[in-house]
Amino acid sequence: MSKGMHIKGELRVRYGQATSAGVKPQNEDCLGIQIPDGDLLATKGLVVVVADGVSAAEAGKEASEFCVKSFINDYFSTPETWEVKTAAHRVLVSLNRWLFSKGQSLADERRGYVAAMSALILKARSAHIFHVGDTRIYRFRDGALEPLTQDHHTWVSSETCYLSRAMGMGINLDIDYRKTGIEPGDVLFFSTDGVHEHVKNSDISALLADPDVEPDAACQQLIDLALANGSRDNLSCQILRVESLPDANSNDIYDALSRLPFPPALKVGMSLDGYQVEAVLHESSRSQLYQVRDKETGERMAMKTPSVNFSDDAAYIERFIMEEWIGRRIANPHIVRTVEQARPPQCLYYLMENVEGKTLKQWMTENPSPEIGIVVDIVQQIVDGLRALHRRETLHQDLKPDNIMIQPDGVVKIIDLGSAYIAGIDETSVPFEREQNLGTMKYSAPEYKLGRRPSTRSDQFALAMIAYELFTGGQGSPYGEKFAAAHTLRDFSALGYQAAARTNPLVPGWVDGALKKALSLNSELRYEVLSEFVVDLKQPNPQFLESGNMPLIQRDPLRFWKGLSAVLGAMVVVLLFLLMK
Incomplete structure (x- = not known):
């Protein structure tokens, strides 16, 4: 069935499909291609999928159809901000679990909803390939046919093998991922084993090399050839001819x-x-x-x-x-x-x-000694906003008191996304060099200066900087004045954390421990997730209380001052008693 020529902006492709049950009574293969409209083509790309329901399974046909249709639908439903790899992998994991759970309800759970599957997502000038099983994707370029996938087979003899990996085969999915560059003139070929096991690579190459042969006609010829060569399986294949790609000089x-x-x-x-x-x-x-x-x-x-x-x-x-x-x-x-x-x-x-209220910087000036509970509440709300960004694979990159508002009702809002890094957009082609982090260096994590890839832990560092300022009334700095001047690994290695309690004795030692961890110069030593940081600010982490040399004033300032007040009060009572005598 021919799809002819499709033109969307600067992407121009020709594609076609053919499928046949062959000598079998039922066709358990499934094919699919989706080219979205408008900006979605640039942010998500086009998708081509081939799936082969395992014949030994009880629901191979349903499994292959579910893989193709659901993958296409669900992939385009993921946030445009996600990278291709993230979006596709999450969809595949979800589909695999559904297939596996459906298979558990059958009489023989080993013969459930199982299918081999290969998917290719063409975004900008790159192909992202996701593969599990023995379906295949090839690239034909400059007269050479190159396999882009590898069959997942376990050989038990020189002539007998079994499928070792497939969708729905187990609760955990081990899927191959590959990213490769695509050029105008490339031809991408997708097939099930009913075709590629019965047609020589030279025959495939001969058809792919002829641009005058329509893709659907070429697919049908290959199926006919496989049948003539004795194929006893279902037969399916797709061809995608890349005529042109988004120009590096257009956007x-x-x-x-x-x-x-x-x-x-x-x-x-x-x-x-x-x-x-x-x-x-x-x-x-x-x-x-x-x-x-x-x-x-x-x-x-x-x-x-x-x-x-x-x-x-x-x-x-x-x-x-x-x-x-x-x-x-x-x-x-x-x-x-x-x-x-x-x-x-x-x-x-x-x-x-229109956000009423004042910036966090203004609030800090007016509240130089806030209670711990108030600070933690502010941090918690900032974390809630950051997590919403991070779930969309977006980094804020310029978190600072000036970019945070506190409304009269106490609600905290992050108000500036001008420096945000969006993973899904970063994959698109543009004719210029994108601006790098434009954030405020005082709050920027060391990895920015060191030229390393930032992560959600980079936003965590900036947040911890803000929390440190809140606890110290804006008077202290966790690494002193030398932090701003540090630019090399050696510079940062010479810095040492300065406890917030040195500036504000009321800061508990366990709070300082949480701040120190979130402010680690090495991103690997920070918290894995922001929620852990908040938990350690709300309640003492035993790990931060183990330091036997830590004085009570640092471990629990409130208890220290209460105790000191009690002692002083007792002394006053004693003195009054002596004077009265």
Whole structure:
């Protein structure tokens, strides 16, 4: 069945499929391809899948169909912010567990919902391959046919083998993953064993080498040849001819928005697209933030506009657009909400909810000695917002008191995503060098300066820096003044953690222990997950209480001062008694 030619933006492919039950009464193979519309093609890519239901299984046909249809549907339902590998792997693990659980309900659980499966996701100029079983994917390039997958067989003799891995075969899934570059002119060939075990590679190459043969016709010829050569199995194959790929000198996702002009600097009373400026909230060399009111509805919002200093900077424009893009995809009470524009924009800007209150920096100035419980509550809310980002494979990268708001009702919100790293977007091709971390170095983890790959633990470091400031009233620094000047591994190795209790004696030793761990210069020594950090701030971790040399004032300042007060009170009573005598 021919799918002919498909053109989406700069991606141009021709593809076709053919499948046959062969000599069997039922076809347990399944094929699928999905090319999404619009921006989804750039953020998620196109998907091609082939699956072969295991004949010995009781539900091989159902298993193969479930693998193909559910993988395609579920993959495109994952967040656009996720990397291909993350999204596909999570979907496959879920599908495998469902197949395995269904198989357990059958009379013979060893003959359940089992299928071999190979999937390819073509995103930008790379192919991401996921494979389990004995279905195959080949790449034909420059006259050579190259296998991109390896059969999962266990040989028991020179002529007999069994499938060692497949979807639904076990509760745990061991799947092969491979990422490889794709070039215009490449031909990708997908097949089940009913085809590739009965057709020579030279015959496959001969058909793939001829661009005049339509993909569906080539697939049918290969099936006919396999049948003629004695194939006794179901037969299925797909061909994907890559005519062209997204040009490294184009960026279709952002073209429309980047052609919008930058708005001029706005003043109170001025209007833009029906939004009247009521106040200038913030101005910097990179952007402006205004409080605006929709003249039609009266709703108050915040409007962020780009700085005209970067009107010809493609990397800056991409980052500005992505700030709104990720804001639309994160729904969390501790992340500022992006507001959809009521009218088509005439300039480049975006709208957010209007957050009342003060920045955490202002709050810290007004509250230099907050109670431990209040600090922990603030940290907990920031963690809730960060986890919403991290679940979408997004790093904030610029967490600092100026980017956090505390509302009058005590709700904490992260308000700036301008430096966020989005894994799914980072995989897309762009004609420029993307900006690296633009965060504030005072709060940035050492890995940024050392040129190492950041992770969620990098955001943890920044959060711990903020927590340290909260506990010390903004007066202390965990590594002193030399931290800002450190740029090499040797520089960082010379630094030592300075306990928060040195600045604020009321900070318990176990709180200092949690801060020290989250602020480890080596990211591997920090907490694995943010929730562990919060737990250790809320209650003493025995690990941080084992230090026998730690004085009581550090281990439990409240108990120390209560005890000291009791002693002093007793002394006063004794002195009064003596004086009265």
